[in-house]
Amino acid sequence: MPRRTRHHALFDRLRTPRKLPGFLKAASVCVLIAGLLTPLAAATPAGAATASNDYCGGQCSDILPPGENGNATLAQILLNQIFGTEPDHAEDQLGTYNSLATGYSTLTDAKINTFFNDSSFGVASDQVASTESPAGRSDVTIVRDKKTGVPHITGTTRYGTEFGAGYAAAEDRLWLMDVFRHVGRGQLTTFAGGAASNQGLEQEFYRNAPYSEADLQAQIDNAVANNGTRGQQALADANAYLAGINSYIDASDSGRYFPGEYVLTGHKDSITNAGTIDHFKITDLVALASVIGALFGSGGGGEVNNAISLLAAQEKYGVTEGTKVWESFRERNDPEAVLTVHNGESYPYGTKPDNPQGEALPDAGSVTTEPLVYNATGTGADQSATAASETATKTALSSARRGMSNALVVSGKYTASGHPIAVFGPQTGYFAPQLLMLQEIQGPGISARGASFAGLSMYVELGRGQDYAWSATTSGQDIIDSYAVELCQDDYHYLFHGTCTAMDEVEQANSWKPTTADGTAAGSYTMKVWKTKYGPVEYRATVGGKKVAYTTLRSSYMHEADSIIGFQMLNDPDYVKSPQTFQSAVQHINYTFNWFYADSTHTAYYNSGNNPVRASGVDAEFPVWGQAAYEWQNWNPATNTADYTPAAQHPQSIDQDYYISWNNKQALNYTTASWGDGSVHRGNLLNDRVRKLVAAGGVTRSSLVKAMADASLTDLRAEDVLPDLLKVVNSSTVTDSTAAAAVTKLQTWLTAGGKRTETSAGSKTYANADAIRILDAWWPLLVKAEFQPGLGDDLYTAFTNNLYIDETPSAAHGPTGAHAGSSFQYGWWSYVDKDIRSVLGQTVSGPLAEQYCGGGSLSSCRDILISTLKTAAGTSASTVYPGDSLCSAGDQWCADSIVQRTLGGIKHYNISWQNRPTFQQVVEFTSHR
Structure with a gap:
């Protein structure tokens, strides 16, 4: 008989790869x-x-x-x-x-x-x-x-x-x-x-x-x-x-x-x-x-964490200079950022107001996360301690780590056939069974084939119609705001429009019986959320000595079902007949996505989402007071509806020469909620390759797939940052033998393309494996040595809480943790790039407010890089790749490999790393209705 017939814990977490325990005696x-x-x-x-x-x-x-x-x-x-x-x-x-x-x-x-x-x-x-x-x-x-x-x-x-x-x-x-x-x-x-x-x-x-x-x-x-x-x-x-x-x-x-x-x-x-x-x-x-x-x-939601790092910057540098430093790291409108709409059109949203109003920044050290778990017993008590101590930082990071990628679309003017070509799809992680499922649906008013999320497949959500195809990437613009509601009477009443109002208490009680195979004992707990008219309470703090609760309000809250109309339209051949009608359809989707389209003649792009129209002077980066003056315009708390920016103000385009998207910045002056839209972004890997193809002309389906695949195997740090790091190191002769050998290996890898590829199909060993190990070990060391002395411990920590230092394939990051495929979405590569180029005396648009590597001295910066490079060269593979339930320590290929995480009883083998969409289409329509 099965070892357990009751409440077997089939999930060991979406974020962590695992081996399913034996089911049988x-x-x-x-x-x-x-x-x-x-x-x-x-x-x-x-x-x-x-x-x-x-x-x-x-x-x-x-x-x-x-x-x-x-x-x-x-x-x-x-x-x-x-x-x-x-x-x-x-x-x-x-x-x-x-x-x-x-x-x-x-x-x-x-x-x-x-x-x-x-x-x-x-x-x-x-x-x-x-x-x-x-x-x-x-x-x-x-x-x-x-x-x-x-x-x-x-x-x-x-x-x-x-x-x-x-x-x-x-x-x-x-x-x-x-x-x-x-x-x-x-x-x-x-x-x-x-x-x-x-x-x-x-x-x-x-x-x-x-x-x-x-x-x-x-x-x-x-x-x-x-x-x-x-x-x-x-x-x-x-x-x-x-x-x-x-x-x-x-x-x-x-x-x-x-x-x-x-x-x-x-x-x-x-x-x-x-x-x-x-x-x-x-x-x-x-x-x-x-x-x-x-x-x-759902983009946004990091306002409290932003406030913490701003206060740390102002504490370090003073209010004026600290704000400049913070803004330079935030890069909310970096002039060097790769753009999806690259024709110069501007779509202002989330920009910094000249005179911010209503900010409710917490008193230093006062922020605590609102407890979620109550009345825990057994194994519930073991976990509730961890949940209750979760920091504001962790929650903010989680809200910004949802990559969904990517898209390469080329206008027919630049293709061999004269018809547009698209290679695109969502990166939703790798699971067994997969979150998405394929289907074709043909019936009255419906004609489509493609992928849909399981349980929501009444329509094709990403796919193709009779003579057009569409796909999406996560866009991440800010549709979530944080409000500071002043408490009154006790911790569960707050001022709403001048009246002391009770919070609503919502709870869910859960309990489970013991299992034997994984040692999970019986337990229970109750999850409890306190809700206000400004959304659920997420943190508590003081502002100017006043006790407040920080709430989180998103425009799609209580509107999860609204997007069904847009998907219905996308499946309707009588509705979508042109790029304009495609754009009209996706305007009905209230989630934050970039949408791409191709038919036999045209291409198109549109950024969807209910972008709230904020009160004049409100800076979306920070929490504001929960007062009528700072609410979304025409906000109705009963229905959570408000004025949203009109369609014309959303980034969009028809028949641009080409489009790329890898969760990068959409357009000039359009601010996403995530940090890291700077000079180096994984979108550059696509943009550089597609731009070259378009310049040469005669693009084919296979050449566009090659561009995607080549980018999917490239280490972003190697292609876009390492060359300048080596310029600093090589600015004088490298006399240390360990450092010199490491430089030679890194340069050889760069010459070969800076890719993480097997020596041959199925070898499970990387070409230039030692160079890859060195860079993986070097990056976190050099970032810390480059920035921490200048920023100081507190501000450095605060900034790393806003943005991870690194996101290599083997790192535990993103929506599904290690072995997730999706890599290099967020990291400090833009900061390193701008700082190193400044030290080298190169022109930098939108530079950091200060120079950090060696205090701006080339020789001192070089010393830092060589010192950390020597340490990295001597770091063993077993330390760089420590191993897990799937991989032994030091197994580089396995550490990077993609795992289909088990969400059920069937498991699959792991595959070689590729940074590409989970579901992907290659389309080139030859005719139109």
Whole structure:
């Protein structure tokens, strides 16, 4: 029998790679497998012609590792854990994705589908693996292809189409969908067990969206009521989609082929089939959307942490000079920053006001994080101590680390065919099963293929229509503000428009039973959030001696469902027919994304999000007083609605020569909420390569894929910062033998391209491995030695709390920690670049307010660099790459490698590092309707 049949902690955290513990006692393995191999109903293959409404001419492709199938029966999980076997289509896109890292150099257009899948509409008759009519319905069929198992859903009625989409979603991601509806409600531990990872995950999201069931329903009601016919259609689509999900739940339950994780977590009995899988309801969709929105579509929220570092700068330098120093590190409008809209157009947003008003900066040392966990027992008590001591810094960093990338789009004027070409997709992390799922949906008013987040796949969210394709990257502009509400009467009352008002208390009680395999004991706790009209309380402090609570208000709070209208439009072939109508569609998406578009003639870009119109004089970088004078213009606290900047003020463009995006700055004077939009940004890796292609002309799909792949393997520090560091080091002859040898290795690596690539496919060893080790060890040492003496300990620490020093592939960072693929998004490379260039006497636009390396002396700076380089050269690989549950200490390749983090019972092998989107499209349409 399984070692545990109740509350097995399947998550060991999204942020941390892990090995799943054994599920079975060996003596009973064969008996269990034999008893659980219940055959599924045989699907009858049927012919399916390639769709006639496809204008891509066979030149659209996509990829989404590890595979389409994210469900596994208990027997399949056991076979995977014991023998490593995989269910059909569980990892058949993983090897294809991985192989681009060593295969891209010889890529041609004819070879693209060696590394991607054909994403043409329909399935050729000889490629049909199965055809089913879910629940016996005559108005929808689901055809799956042999190569990938992707569902191609075709309906003759709108209801049937959406019913099929829900049924297919449950077939491929039921367990994952169930996990995330519980995450969105703060109920993961009760559902999946009390492991530390589960506790941390539900606590992180509950603070951001502490919704009651009434709150979730109200968001649906408002979205429907405010959008007329489209709102009513969205509601009907959602209900049909839910009916499809629930039909699959019933069918899989009666047929006993539901996901095996329900047995392993005690929700179902493997022998008697006792237990239930709860039906999905419409509020589950909002709970799911709140998680995805918090991860990828909500920029801002670091105002309190900004205030702490500003005060530290002013303490170090005085108010005037300290403010200048702070602004130079903030780089909110750096003239050297790479831009997506690079034609000179200006889109002012979040700029510094001439005379800031209403700032409520905390008294030094007074900020504390509002406790989230109460009444903890057992293993809940062990974790609550950590949660309660979480600093303002950690929370602020978390809010700024949601990368979603990238996009390369070239106008037809510069391509070989005369048609635009796009290579783009979201970086959502790597999971088993994947957060995203692929599908094609064809029905009345819907015609699209692409990726959608599991449980939200009633429409394709990122993909292609009949004659156009679209994708997104996280934009990160500031839609979150912090208000200081003055307390009155006690700690749970505050002044609102002059009246002492009680905070609302929202709580979620969770408890779990013990598990044996991972040592998790029984426990419980209650998560409690205090809400004001200005949003949930996140910190407490004093301002000028007055006790305050700092709240967090985001424009998408209580509006998680609103974006459904934009996605509905993107799927509607009768709506999107041009770049202008595309831009109109994505204007209905209230999350902070950059949207890109390509058809056979045009390209386009638009930055979405409900950007609040702030009161005159309010600086979005810092907390302000919770008073009427500093509220968003026309803000209604009952509905959390306000005036938002009009569409014309959002960065946008049609038919620019090319577009790139890798979470970089959008346009001139448009301020993102994240630090690090300076002279060196990973967007430069794309921009430099695409600009060269455009200058040469004749761009092809394969050449644009090559540009993306080449950038995805390049160490940003090596390409854009290391050359100037070596100029300083080599400004005099290097006499120290250790330093000289290190310089030679680094220069050789630079000459080879500064990439982190295997010596050959599958070697699991880097070319120029020692040079890579040296830079990985050197970077944090040189940054600290360069800046800490000048800034002082307090300010240096405060600035590192605003922006991580480094983000190498092996570092634990970003939304999913180490082994996450996404790298070099944030770091101090721009600061080092500007400072070193200043020391070298080069022209620097937007320089730092002070010179730091050696106090501006070239010889002193050189001494610092050589000293730290010697230390780095002598640092062992086992120290640089300390090892974890997956990798032994010193295994450089493994430390960088990408892991499909287990969110269920199936696990996969790790692959070589590539800094590229999780889901990716390559598109070049040949004609238009």
